[in-house]
Amino acid sequence: MIGTLNRIVERIELDLTEVVDVAAFAAGLGTTEYHVRRMFSSLAGMPLSEYVRRRRMTVAAADxxxxxxxxxxxxxxGYGSTEAFNRAFRAVHGVSPADVRRDGGPLRSQPQLRFRLTVEGNSPMDTRISDRPAFRLVGHAARVPLVHQGANPHIQAHIASIPMEEHARLKGLGDTEPAGLLQVSADVDPDYEEGSELTYLHGVAVRAETSVADDLDAIEVPAGEWAVFRMSGPYPAALQETWAATATDWFPSNPWRLRPGPSIVAVLERSADFSTATCELWLPVERAQKV
Structure with missing residues (x-):
């Protein structure tokens, strides 16, 4: 995966004025646009589209x-008007093109990225692959913005709005894995861009044939394989560290790639104050193609 990301960066650099067909380029490298965008965002700390914009505006400053x-x-x-170009340029550099043309700066350059894999081998990950039949995720859903750092206040507010007795009701409905009350993120932007909207569902997993009440939201999940990462420790720090390690350590070192689908956090055990917990992170995966 590290080599794939570097080849895409090199392809972008060949002509920053050209729109790269990421889907076709990824397919030629034996992977998918979805996986490339998710891994790029996780490792670079910015969406692929944002990196391209920053690189274009860096080179445009010289022009x-x-x-x-x-x-x-x-x-x-690639901008149809000077107004659109001005907005993009100012978002990167903090000044207008006219300011740069007059004063020569200041400029904020985006260097070309280089991805490297550092293998330390001192942090084994408790992981299994689960081949699951189709199932449903049922509960209470809301559209919320994606927040990268810290707790998401919109998700917290959604969970707080659910009556305590409803949590017990939901827990009693679950009849398949992932077990227990679940934190589900679906319809996530492949670029993982902060502020983009996702569907958050607080609920449980039920078998495809299980009937549920009409007052519950449902997400249909097709059959497929899942990478399941188990962790215990301070909450949510241990979970956030595992999320990061899937991109930096596990996917680059294993023959699997992300496929579209919801990501699921199952809280299996927790302390009374929720300061520590044992969780499972479920990510939809498929075997990577060999090229």
């Missing part, structure tokens, strides 16, 4: 110091 018109430069980098 501004030449003789071309602002409109010509805007069109060269």
């Amino acid at each position: 501004l110091l030449g003789e071309g018109s602002l409109l010509d430069i805007a069109v060269r980098y």
Whole structure:
């Protein structure tokens, strides 16, 4: 996976004025656009689309110091107007193209990324692959914005709005794995861009044939394989560390890739104050193709 990401970065650099067909390029490397975008975002700390924008505006800054018109430069980098180009340029550099043309700066350059895998081998991950038939996730869902750092207040507010007796009712409905009350994130932007909306469901897993009440939201989950990561320790720190390690350690070292589908956190045990917990992180995967 590390080599794939570096090859995509190199392809982008060949011509920053051209729109790269990430799906076709990923397929040629034996992987998928979905997996590439999720791994890029996790490892680079920014969406692939944002990296391309930053690199374009870095190179465009040099063009501004030449003789071309602002409109010509805007069109060269894929913008239909100087206004759209100005907005993108200011978002990266904090100043307008006119300021740079007049004063020469200040500029915030985005260097070309290089991905490297550091293997230490001192943090084994408790992982299993589970081949599951189709099932459903049922509970109470809400559309919330994606928050990268810290607790998501929108998710916290959603859970707080659910009556305590409803938690017990939901727990009694679950009849298949993943077990227990679940924290489900679905319809997540493949770029994992902060502020983009996702569907968050607080609920349980039931077999496909299980009937449930009409007042519950449901997410249909097709049959497929899942990578299940188990962790215990301070909550939510241990869970967040495991999330990060799936991208930095596990996927680059194993013949699996992410496939579209919900990510699921099952809280198996917890302390009374929820300061520590034992959890399972379920991620939908498929075997990576060999090229």
